[in-house]
Amino acid sequence: MFxxxxxxxxxxxxxxxxxIRFAFTKYTPFIQPQYIGFDNFTRLFNEPRFWSAFNNTLIxxxxxxxxxxxFSVGIALLINEIGNAxxxxxxxxxxxxxxxxxxxxxxxxxxxxxxxxxxxxxxLLVKLGIIDEPIYFMASKDxxxxxxxxxNRWKETGWGTIIFLAxxxxxxxxxxxxxxxxxxxxxxxxxxITIPSLMNTILVVFILxxxxxxxxxxxxxxxxxxxxxxxxxxIKTYTYRVGLQNNxxxxxxxxxxxxxxxxxxxxxxxxxxxxxxxxxxxx
Amino acid sequence: MSQKFSFKKGYRGRAIFVIFNTxxxxxxxxxxxxxxIKVCVDSL
Numbered sequence: 001m002f003x004x005x006x007x008x009x010x011x012x013x014x015x016x017x018x019x020i021r022f023a024f025t026k027y028t029p030f031i032q033p034q035y036i037g038f039d040n041f042t043r044l045f046n047e048p049r050f051w052s053a054f055n056n057t058l059i060x061x062x063x064x065x066x067x068x069x070x071f072s073v074g075i076a077l078l079i080n081e082i083g084n085a086x087x088x089x090x091x092x093x094x095x096x097x098x099x100x101x102x103x104x105x106x107x108x109x110x111x112x113x114x115x116x117x118x119x120x121x122x123x124l125l126v127k128l129g130i131i132d133e134p135i136y137f138m139a140s141k142d143x144x145x146x147x148x149x150x151x152n153r154w155k156e157t158g159w160g161t162i163i164f165l166a167x168x169x170x171x172x173x174x175x176x177x178x179x180x181x182x183x184x185x186x187x188x189x190x191x192x193i194t195i196p197s198l199m200n201t202i203l204v205v206f207i208l209x210x211x212x213x214x215x216x217x218x219x220x221x222x223x224x225x226x227x228x229x230x231x232x233x234x235i236k237t238y239t240y241r242v243g244l245q246n247n248x249x250x251x252x253x254x255x256x257x258x259x260x261x262x263x264x265x266x267x268x269x270x271x272x273x274x275x276x277x278x279x280x281x282x283x
Numbered sequence: 284m285s286q287k288f289s290f291k292k293g294y295r296g297r298a299i300f301v302i303f304n305t306x307x308x309x310x311x312x313x314x315x316x317x318x319x320i321k322v323c324v325d326s327l
Contacts, residue, residue, distance in 0.1 A: 075311070081304055094312045097319070109322045120321055154315065186297065 023257045027250035040254035050255065052230060053238040057259075060145065060220065060234060061213040064152050069206060071153055072160030073198065077190060079161060080168050092165075095158030103155075107222035110151055114138055139227040148232070152219055160205075167201040168194060203278060207270045214263045235259045 023040055025033035044050050075095070082088040098106070113120045114137040122134035137143045171194060179189045217236035224232035235255060243252025271281040290298050 078304055078307065081300070082308070083301070091308050091312065094315055098315055101319075109318050112322055112325070113318050120317075154318070158315070186300075 020257055022250050023254040025250045028247050040251045044254055053233045053235050057234040061216045065209050068160055071157045073164055076161040076164035098155045099159040103218045103222045106155055141228055141231050144228040144231050167198055171197045203274055210270045211267045214259045
């Protein structure tokens with residue numbers, strides 16, 4: 001039974017690690033890999049476009065991570081307060097819905113909605129007198145990040161609430177009954193029972209999501225364009241362009257390796273932080 | 284989790300919360316559904 005799991009792990013997770021050696025080579029489709037030491041890393045650290053991508057990755061991912069925790073926990077708490085079971089299921093179903101759309105479809109939907117020519121949002125804002133001229137949101141450096149955060153929350157908030165709703169369901173009703181006898185209202189019960197009971201789950205979800213902070217790619221790739229590279233280009237899209245479009249495999253492997261090291265530091269740091277606060281980590 | 288819905292003293296706060304919670308979820312659901320419905324309708 002273990003063999004398929006082992007084979008899958010080996011083929012897709014461990015064997016590709018052998019490719020790390022290309023980070024120390026000059027390697028294009030036209031030449032054999034030549035060992036060049038740390039030259040790719042020297043080039044990397046002197047490349048302004050790389051640092052721009054690095055900053056964007058942190059800003060977009062950490063912003064999205066914080067928003068995701070706030071929205072998911074908040075909405076889970078509010079869903080929990082819906083008394084009618086049918087209404088509760090209906091709300092859950094509707095807010096899960098966008099998760100099942102692929103990023104390509106989501107990008108197409110929002111590109112149409114935010115379009116300057118007949119786009120629903122621009123039409124509405126112009127009719128309400130909020131703006132005079134339609135704004136090309138997807139190509140505006142001032143608006144792109146806000147739009148990206150919104151689209152991410154639109155797609156994933158519902159899905160993010162599942163784990164917190166499950167955790168809320170698992171809280172012992174005895175605690176609420178005891179609190180009620182002590183005279184605590186719903187707000188106090190939420191503040192002193194529900195939220196503290198959710199803290200471990202929040203911490204686990206936070207650390208697991210922190211591991212993915214540097215992996216943001218698909219959502220950016222389908223929504224960005226050359227006009228907003230300064231605020232949208234992330235490490236993975238940068239690696240994609242350098243590696244696959246410019247065929248510079250050695251350099252793009254160096255970028256990928258740097259990204260993995262930063263991810264490792266973030267996860268280890270978060271786990272250390274968790275141990276300090278909570279007395280135990282999860283890794 | 285369901286409690287008595289009433290505007291009598293002692294239940295008023297809960298009733299106001301339930302109304303705002305319902306309005307909030309109507310807005311959230313509209314935000315989730317409008318983009319999908321709008322694009323589907325426009326594509327017909």
